[in-house]
Amino acid sequence: MSFSQPKTTIDEGDTVILYLTVTNVYAIEAVPQIKNKKGELIDNVFQTNFGALKVKDIIGVQYGSKVDLTKGWAYVLQPNPELWTQTLPHRTQILYTPDISMILYQLEIRPGSIVIESGTGSGSLSHYFLRAIRPHGFLHTFDFHEERVQKAQEEFESHGLGEFVKVTHRDVCENGFGADLDGKADAVFLDLPVPQLAIPHAVKAMKEQGGRLCSFSPCIEQSGRVCEALEQQGFVDIVNLEVLQLEEVVRVKNVPVMNLEFVKHKKTESDKETKTPKETKKYVTSSAPSSVAGHTGFLTVAELPPLFAR
Ligand SMILES: C[S@@+](CC[C@H](N)C(=O)[O-])C[C@H]1O[C@@H](n2cnc3c(N)ncnc32)[C@H](O)[C@@H]1O
Structure with a gap:
């Protein structure tokens, strides 16, 4: 508990x-x-x-x-979800806190949200959804791998979260999310190898007033296919994001001291003294690295407009 x-x-x-x-x-x-x-x-x-x-x-x-x-x-x-992500038994690849924080923000998850997720995988992301939607919301999470479904359900129960989540064993690309969820979801999240096949089903499951969808893709080709499917299904504001943690490089640098008075009164641009100031001074500087490691994937997010505007 x-x-x-x-x-x-x-x-x-x-x-x-x-x-x-x-x-x-x-x-x-x-x-x-x-x-x-x-x-x-x-x-x-x-x-x-x-x-x-x-x-x-x-x-x-x-x-x-x-x-x-x-x-x-x-x-x-x-x-808590952050410590659980660090320690959980991996049954699949999982999502980590930096991507997850962006997913929750982009999907506008809040207490009371009805969320659909597939696949459940190791339940890393599910724990954050469950913290954010309680006490009035609900998570419907789907996976086509039977053992993962069972394990996830057992974990949610033993963590005292069972009343806020239902784990369903289903291929969502083939069979969708079920007629009982038609028009019910505020938000849909997909972490699947072929997410574009689940997008028409997601539209059926989303509320009449519309909602938000996010799909995680490890490569840009997959996110391209997701963008095409989203456009065909009437989604708007389609954005592709990558969450990278940028560590500023802090170091002491010798920086030339410009004599601004001198520069102001110089007549020509080509004057040597203007271009190469003689005095330098040591400063603590910070700059962004030229490349950033740590690619996990792309988050494609989009808005489904209300039914009357589609
Ligand atoms: C990468 S894992 C998801 C990890 C999860 N986001 C987490 O943070 O723990 C992808 C999951 O999708 C499931 N899956 C793949 N295709 C599916 C489909 N068509 N229907 C339902 N589940 C599917 C796989 O069995 C796998 O468990």
Whole structure:
């Protein structure tokens, strides 16, 4: 239940974040015993780079506390979508926080939003939708991989989020989102290999007053095909975005000192002294790097106008 409400202490069954360092973060289940390969119940001991943790020792402990490991220590934290994205079991490629923040903003997700998502994948993005739409909204998430559907449903239940989400096993490109969702969605998000096939189904599922759609494409060719399909289906304001984190380069530079008075009174542009000032001074400068690494994909976003204006 640890995702659904702020908590003070760790209860048995909680998902807990074990935070060692910024790059050493794990999600563990607060269960005192687990079954070994022979099916026998044994103490649940979690191994880390800083030694072992007897999981039963964290039950009843306050969230935010420092707990001892056999060769060091860690903090036990209540999970949130950001920490879950860092620690979740990967069943597929997943979306990360920088892209997700742009998706939530572009889809105008807010408490009460009815959202359709496909595919569910590992449920990374779904957890952010669920935080943003509660307490009155609902997430309908679809995947055509049966085991991923089951696992995602189990995770949502164990995180205390089950009442705000339905996971459906379906090929949305072939079969759409179902007649029961016709005219229901405020927003649709697609993370699929052939998203353009799901776009006509998305139009059916969106509210009469229109709504927002976003599709994640790893390559520009796919986002091109999405743009064409969006245009054919009557979407407007189609925008293709890429979220890149730009780290400013800060360094001390020798910068020429311009004598502005001197420049003002010079007659010709070609005067040597104007072009090459003699004095230089050290400054702390900042500039953008010439290229930015970290491509994940393109976010194609668009608006479906109200029915009377399509
Ligand atoms: C990259 S994963 C999605 C990851 C997810 N956005 C996350 O953050 O965890 C893509 C998912 O789409 C599913 N998928 C692919 N084609 C599909 C289709 N036609 N209908 C439903 N699901 C589909 C795959 O099974 C896979 O789980």
